[in-house]
Amino acid sequence: MIWITITVLIMSVTLSHTDDFCYDNHHCDPYAWGDWFQSCHPILEAHHSPINLDHSMSRNDSLDALLLDGFNASHTGHWKLKNNGHSIVLEVGNGMSVSGGGLPGLYHTTQLHFHWGSLISNGSEHTVDQHRYPMEMHIVNVKSSHPNLTSALADPTGLAVLGFFIDVNYIDNVHFGQISQLLSSVAYKGEMASVKPFPLISLLPENSLSKYYRYHGSLTTPPCSQAVLWTMYEVPIYVSWSQFKQFATRIFSTEKDEEHVTHLHDNFRHIHPIFSRRIYASKDAKLLSASTTHLYIPVLAVLLLQPTLTVVLIYGL
Ligand SMILES: *[C@@H]1O[C@H](CO)[C@@H](O)[C@H](O)[C@H]1NC(C)=O
Numbered sequence: 423m424i425w426i427t428i429t430v431l432i433m434s435v436t437l438s439h440t441d442d443f444c445y446d447n448h449h450c451d452p453y454a455w456g457d458w459f460q461s462c463h464p465i466l467e468a469h470h471s472p473i474n475l476d477h478s479m480s481r482n483d484s485l486d487a488l489l490l491d492g493f494n495a496s497h498t499g500h501w502k503l504k505n506n507g508h509s510i511v512l513e514v515g516n517g518m519s520v521s522g523g524g525l526p527g528l529y530h531t532t533q534l535h536f537h538w539g540s541l542i543s544n545g546s547e548h549t550v551d552q553h554r555y556p557m558e559m560h561i562v563n564v565k566s567s568h569p570n571l572t573s574a575l576a577d578p579t580g581l582a583v584l585g586f587f588i589d590v591n592y593i594d595n596v597h598f599g600q601i602s603q604l605l606s607s608v609a610y611k612g613e614m615a616s617v618k619p620f621p622l623i624s625l626l627p628e629n630s631l632s633k634y635y636r637y638h639g640s641l642t643t644p645p646c647s648q649a650v651l652w653t654m655y656e657v658p659i660y661v662s663w664s665q666f667k668q669f670a671t672r673i674f675s676t677e678k679d680e681e682h683v684t685h686l687h688d689n690f691r692h693i694h695p696i697f698s699r700r701i702y703a704s705k706d707a708k709l710l711s712a713s714t715t716h717l718y719i720p721v722l723a724v725l726l727l728q729p730t731l732t733v734v735l736i737y738g739l
């Protein structure tokens with residue numbers, strides 16, 4: 423019963439806002455969301471998402487791998503893949519939950535969705551040392567103690583979102599194919615396709631799930647509620663360029679019979695300030711400051727050894 427209520431509520435929240443926000447027009451893009459949704463205003467000290475992940479984090483040894491319950495099972499029934507005009511959403515029914523890894527309780531998995539760029543731009547929401555990945559996947563989980571989404575959104579830790587960067591290489595990812603092959607049937611806003619459930623773990627970087635970053639933030643779409651414990655995984659998922667291209671060029675934010683078709687791409691919100699928030703690295707995560715130091719040592723050595731090159735470089739800048 424509770425599950426049906428939550429699903430219906432998520433659907434109605436999504437549907438009631440579909441005509442209100444967009445990514446590609448200054449009247450309704452992320453910088454204008456605050457005009458319609460008070461809670462999207464990035465006021466001082468607000469905890470908004472996404473953020474840039476950099477060296478300003480601290481290690482927390484109590485953060486080990488989350489327990490991903492049911493992610494390794496092939497569930498019965500069917501899942502639904504949908505184009506809601508803002509993203510491609512996979513609704514995964516019930517039977518999966520996440521806990522542990524410092525989360526205050528059990529969270530039921532409800533859906534996953536994607537953010538992506540275009541043929542000429544990367545489109546992850548979070549960035550790492552200012553680097554933007556081609557795509558990002560969000561697995562959305564609602565704290566089990568809440569009877570409905572409205573009450574979860576009023577709780578600072580009401581949702582737990584698992585974020586995965588998606589990078590591009592040369593090989594098709596057969597597991598990702600279970601989603602990307604269906605994209606043509608959900609090309610237009612409002613379209614829906616049935617998906618045979620598969621073990622969700624097969625989409626994830628299975629051997630690196632203890633490496634992540636944790637912080638408190640918000641939904642990255644209206645109403646931008648500051649209700650999310652974010653877990654951003656360090657190791658990306660890899661897909662092929664042609665799989666990425668399906669997202670970047672074949673999805674529309676408009677309905678099939680609309681006169682003007684609009685491609686859906688670059689559906690990410692801008693980076694927000696961290697203010698006084700603490701960002702934690704899990705026990706096994708690499709601390710980002712380490713890689714920054716690495717980069718600078720060889721550059722400095724070259725500069726010290728090569729005075730002429732230094733001059734060239736300085737003029738070049
Ligand atoms: C998932 O199941 C497979 C096959 O049964 C097993 O090899 C693997 O270790 C399991 N992974 C997790 C995270 O439980």
Ligand SMILES: *[C@@H]1O[C@H](CO)[C@@H](O)[C@H](O)[C@H]1NC(C)=O
Binds near residue numbers: 485
């Ligand atoms: C580490 O994380 C745990 C779980 O989120 C939290 O209770 C604890 O306060 C954190 N430790 C530090 C030193 O911040």
Ligand SMILES: *[C@@H]1O[C@H](CO)[C@@H](O)[C@H](O)[C@H]1NC(C)=O
Binds near residue numbers: 544553555556590
């Ligand atoms: C975009 O992503 C590609 C693939 O990971 C990377 O090589 C490139 O540097 C990224 N571009 C930007 C501007 O971050």
Ligand SMILES: *[C@@H]1O[C@H](CO)[C@@H](O)[C@H](O)[C@H]1NC(C)=O
Binds near residue numbers: 569570572573
């Ligand atoms: C959601 O749950 C809260 C807490 O039980 C309740 O007060 C509220 O009326 C519910 N809202 C809806 C829309 O069902």
Ligand SMILES: [Zn+2]
Binds near residue numbers: 536537560642
């Ligand atoms: Zn998202």
